[in-house]
């Protein structure tokens with residue numbers, strides 16, 4: 001037997017159960033991953049709460065839980081291509097990441113070898129948040145010399161967006177609550193409080209103007225950027241739904257370019273990008289993890305861990321600077 005997070009009805013964290021399930025095995029063309037860590041994203045509990053959203057992703061109850069994962073391939077079925085037993089991998093698997101074992105059909109285009117030197121907890125944070133941040137910046141053609149306003153800069157996506165923008169040579173202003181200002185400064189952003197009057201506060205901070213914006217939380221930052229005269233094609237949003245304000249660019253992780261993850265892992269290995277992990281929870285505490293993230297004041301990422309973790313190699317860059 002092995003464990004998996006499952007839910008049989010749609011709802012809040014209370015519907016998530018950690019169940020003993022028969023141990024799955026790789027069939028023809030499939031691999032089995034022994035999961036070490038699963039990164040948590042708002043999408044995960046959004047799917048569990050909203051049947052219409054789940055349907056868009058082909059998820060029906062009873063359902064598994066979680067998308068981002070890292071672990072090791074421990075079975076390779078006949079004819080499976082691209083993977084070998086013992087290979088460390090990370091990536092995304094829809095609604096089946098939060099389990100001791102998960103089986104994936106090959107070719108698996110959203111799984112990659114985990115680079116040596118990057119631990120499982122960090123690797124499990126990268127696919128959704130890292131790619132979404134990269135897409136939010138490429139959609140607006142971010143370039144050196146830009147003054148970029150990032151909305152929701154301290155969240156799971158924001159921590160990547162801020163650091164990637166700094167690496168690209170931009171000046172970065174990031175919205176956050178006041179208690180988050182020091183955290184954002186350590187990532188390289190100049191903090192500005194979200195809420196009414198945002199455009200005025202940004203104007204004071206950057207009298208020379210803002211040239212681009214990435215809104216990672218609702219629509220407030222996109223609207224402020226429009227009010228500040230930023231052209232809509234230089235404003236992106238990942239959290240505004242299908243009708244973003246004023247013609248700004250709605251984007252998401254699926255729009256990221258093929259090299260984005262390699263750039264992120266390269267920056268981590270070079271010590272240029274850190275992944276702040278706000279909390280790790282053993283999978284048994286998945287409900288607590290979801291409640292924490294759904295409060296929407298987490299700084300960085302939350303990761304579920306599994307007792308079957310075998311990777312004890314030294315990790316780098318797992319904690320935020322100074323946290």
Ligand SMILES: NC(=O)c1ccc[n+]([C@@H]2O[C@H](COP(=O)([O-])OP(=O)(O)OC[C@H]3O[C@@H](n4cnc5c(N)ncnc54)[C@H](OP(=O)(O)O)[C@@H]3O)[C@@H](O)[C@H]2O)c1
Nearest residue numbers: 042132152154155156157176177180194217239252253297
């Ligand atoms: N389209 C896609 O492909 C895609 C992919 C990933 C995520 N998303 C969406 O992107 C959004 C961000 O995801 P995430 O993982 O970064 O979320 P998250 O980690 O839950 O974001 C938490 C952050 O939001 C900040 N925040 C709270 N209230 C805010 C407000 N009123 N205005 C601005 N910031 C506020 C918090 O800052 P303080 O603690 O300082 O309050 C906190 O640091 C979510 O809506 C998610 O669904 C979309």
